[in-house]
Amino acid sequence: MASxxxxxxxxxGRSPAPPPGAALQLTVAAASLEEVRLAANAGxxxxxxxxxxxxxxxxxxxxxxxxxxxDAAMGIAHRAGxxxxxxxxARYGTPELPRVAQAAARLADAGADALIASDIGTLDLxxxxxxxxxxxxxxxxSATNGEAVALYATELGATRVAIPTSLPLARxxxxxxxxxxxxxxxxxxxxxxxxxxxxxLSSWITGASVGRDGACSPARVIRExxxxxxxxxxxxxxxxxxxxxxxxxxxxxxxxxxxxxxxSSSYLFGIHRPESLAEIxxxxxxxxxxxxxxxxxxxxxERQRRLLRAWRAAIDACLADPASFALDPAWRRAFDxxxxxxxxxxxxxxxx
Amino acid sequence: xxxxxxxxxxxxxxxPWDRDRVLAFYEDAASWxxxxxxxxxxxxxxxxxxxxREWLDLARRLESAGREVVFSSPPGLETPGELHLMTLLAxxxxxxxxxxxxxxxxxxxxxxxxxxxxxxxxFNAATLRTLIRWGAYRWVAPYExxxxxxxxxxxxxxxxxxxxxxVFGAMPLAYSPRCFTAARRGRTRKECGHACLxxxxxxxxxxxxxxxxxxxxxxxxxxxxxxxxxxxLDAVAASGAGxxxxxxxxxxxxxxxxxxxxxxxxxxxxxxAQAAAEAVLPGGSANxxxxxxxxxxxxxxxxxxxxxP
Numbered sequence: 001m002a003s004x005x006x007x008x009x010x011x012x013g014r015s016p017a018p019p020p021g022a023a024l025q026l027t028v029a030a031a032s033l034e035e036v037r038l039a040a041n042a043g044x045x046x047x048x049x050x051x052x053x054x055x056x057x058x059x060x061x062x063x064x065x066x067x068x069x070x071d072a073a074m075g076i077a078h079r080a081g082x083x084x085x086x087x088x089x090a091r092y093g094t095p096e097l098p099r100v101a102q103a104a105a106r107l108a109d110a111g112a113d114a115l116i117a118s119d120i121g122t123l124d125l126x127x128x129x130x131x132x133x134x135x136x137x138x139x140x141x142s143a144t145n146g147e148a149v150a151l152y153a154t155e156l157g158a159t160r161v162a163i164p165t166s167l168p169l170a171r172x173x174x175x176x177x178x179x180x181x182x183x184x185x186x187x188x189x190x191x192x193x194x195x196x197x198x199x200x201l202s203s204w205i206t207g208a209s210v211g212r213d214g215a216c217s218p219a220r221v222i223r224e225x226x227x228x229x230x231x232x233x234x235x236x237x238x239x240x241x242x243x244x245x246x247x248x249x250x251x252x253x254x255x256x257x258x259x260x261x262x263x264s265s266s267y268l269f270g271i272h273r274p275e276s277l278a279e280i281x282x283x284x285x286x287x288x289x290x291x292x293x294x295x296x297x298x299x300x301x302e303r304q305r306r307l308l309r310a311w312r313a314a315i316d317a318c319l320a321d322p323a324s325f326a327l328d329p330a331w332r333r334a335f336d337x338x339x340x341x342x343x344x345x346x347x348x349x350x351x352x
Numbered sequence: 353x354x355x356x357x358x359x360x361x362x363x364x365x366x367x368p369w370d371r372d373r374v375l376a377f378y379e380d381a382a383s384w385x386x387x388x389x390x391x392x393x394x395x396x397x398x399x400x401x402x403x404x405r406e407w408l409d410l411a412r413r414l415e416s417a418g419r420e421v422v423f424s425s426p427p428g429l430e431t432p433g434e435l436h437l438m439t440l441l442a443x444x445x446x447x448x449x450x451x452x453x454x455x456x457x458x459x460x461x462x463x464x465x466x467x468x469x470x471x472x473x474x475f476n477a478a479t480l481r482t483l484i485r486w487g488a489y490r491w492v493a494p495y496e497x498x499x500x501x502x503x504x505x506x507x508x509x510x511x512x513x514x515x516x517x518x519v520f521g522a523m524p525l526a527y528s529p530r531c532f533t534a535a536r537r538g539r540t541r542k543e544c545g546h547a548c549l550x551x552x553x554x555x556x557x558x559x560x561x562x563x564x565x566x567x568x569x570x571x572x573x574x575x576x577x578x579x580x581x582x583x584x585l586d587a588v589a590a591s592g593a594g595x596x597x598x599x600x601x602x603x604x605x606x607x608x609x610x611x612x613x614x615x616x617x618x619x620x621x622x623x624x625a626q627a628a629a630e631a632v633l634p635g636g637s638a639n640x641x642x643x644x645x646x647x648x649x650x651x652x653x654x655x656x657x658x659x660x661p
Contacts, residue, residue, distance in 0.1 A: 144455075155457075155482075195427065203646065259565065
């Protein structure tokens with residue numbers, strides 16, 4: 001007899017999540033219970049859950065709300081038949097490691113399907129704390145070549161390695177030729193311009209970086225002044241954008257700023273337009289065990305729902321019949337709709 | 353370790369200097385008080401000023417002049433060829449390799465002396481233990497490390513792992529698989545026409561208010577203001593760094609190295625060493641990271657001394 005979650009899934013008209021290792025999976029990044037719910041309902045195979053305290057506060061006491069939030073997220077994911085990976089997405093200091101190990105053990109006991117980390121020491125620690133628990137390497141680990149992927153797999157026991165967001169497509173194909181572990185590719189979302197785990201632009205201006213603090217360009221140092229005609233954004237006092245009030249801005253982050261070289265000014269690091277790899281799905285179906293990470297760029301539950309459902313539909317269509325796969329115009333609208341929240345159409349030479 | 357035992361290291365040249373300039377620079381370096389020289393193109397494999405054979409010839413010359421030579425890798429290596437080049441430069445384990453990409457460890461481990469590079473961004477002892485297991489004999493602290501964190505990490509280290517810390521020069525802040533210099537000219541990375549070579553000092557990136565923020569150079573973004581910890585060298589040494597790292601600058605690298613050596617040997621007060629650095633850095637310098645703040649800040653050391661172990 002089918003389990004309850006299988007029957008619920010059947011009611012929603014989609015097949016259960018493919019078995020582990022099956023090709024082409026949908027991974028959705030979520031940073032709140034609401035986003036976990038959206039991802040689960042849209043049929044994500046994996047949900048990558050980033051809980052604030054694990055990356056930012058790091059006090060991680062056993063009575064803290066982080067435990068309840070992770071438990072709730074795991075419940076939502078599992079009831080929908082999705083698997084959930086919980087992120088330790090920072091470079092922790094030595095004094096924080098015992099608490100990280102405790103938290104990892106607690107999450108494994110509570111049913112986390114995998115844990116995510118980028119730091120070599122953190123990966124090693126989790127592996128020793130919970131041998132056998134699936135371990136995912138985050139894009140911040142900068143695995144840009146096959147030998148790095150192999151190292152994470154063999155030396156640190158990683159079962160899945162996420163490839164940095166901004167790696168060009170030609171290089172992806174290189175990696176996909178013979179992946180030594182499951183690969184997770186960036187499928188859709190807003191780009192980081194730099195190799196994620198190594199960027200210190202934010203800490204140069206603000207003292208806070210993704211690697212050390214779990215967040216770059218933190219909200220507490222952002223000031224936005226809205227005048228009748230212009231909007232001005234400052235990061236720790238440094239002017240990073242000035243634009244007409246009727247033009248939408250992007251996130252006020254160091255790499256998203258408008259800067260000047262010589263006499264011309266531009267969004268130097270460009271690429272604020274979310275891109276989708278959906279178009280090339282068929283060429284990836286033959287690759288072994290590939291997951292796509294979709295990172296909704298915000299803009300309301302309804303848009304996120306449409307975006308995630310479009311991705312689910314595209315992957316299912318591709319799995320069912322790769323030979324005649326074509327992007328449905330409605331899916332493309334959902335991808336683009338997520339994109340039009342961000343202002344800059346200036347895309348640099350990158351992924352393509 | 354006393355300050356006089358501290359060794360000085362020249363970081364690889366971060367900018368796209370041409371072949372003659374690179375060779376002339378290292379010829380000058382023979383007369384500078386520098387103990388370790390890092391060689392290699394660390395930004396883009398397409399713009400290396402020297403061929404592998406020439407790098408090796410240069411390395412042998414520096415070695416016979418009594419310098420320890422290390423070949424530094426770029427971060428984010430992409431092709432097997434880029435990884436293989438580092439094996440080639442190691443020359444059968446004769447020269448050390450500074451790995452800034454974890455993908456290098458399997459091929460170098462046990463065959464080549466390995467320095468764990470600054471772009472591995474090590475911030476805890478568990479990572480250092482793993483890197484020792486993978487064959488590292490020295491690690492370079494991340495450029496954004498602060499005094500307290502460096503002291504805490506260096507204090508727990510076994511003697512087989514040396515600590516190196518960045519103290520001077522334009523600080524590489526970020527690398528991208530994309531080339532922004534080519535993109536600004538509407539070119540692809542593949543057909544870049546070596547656009548970066550037009551700007552051997554990179555291009556200065558300012559805020560719309562004219563504040564120097566970054567220096568853009570191809571796939572690399574550096575700090576818009578050079579870093580100088582020349583006033584704090586004793587404190588950096590006391591934090592457990594046995595090797596201090598200096599980034600080559602356009603003019604005056606030798607003067608800065610001499611001031612640093614004199615300061616460590618007790619012949620020049622820190623304030624005067626810093627003055628020597630400022631003399632070759634007309635735009636001023638920053639030291640914010642060392643004092644636990646934003647990198648671009650200049651903290652007046654006498655008002656806010658670095659925490660010592």
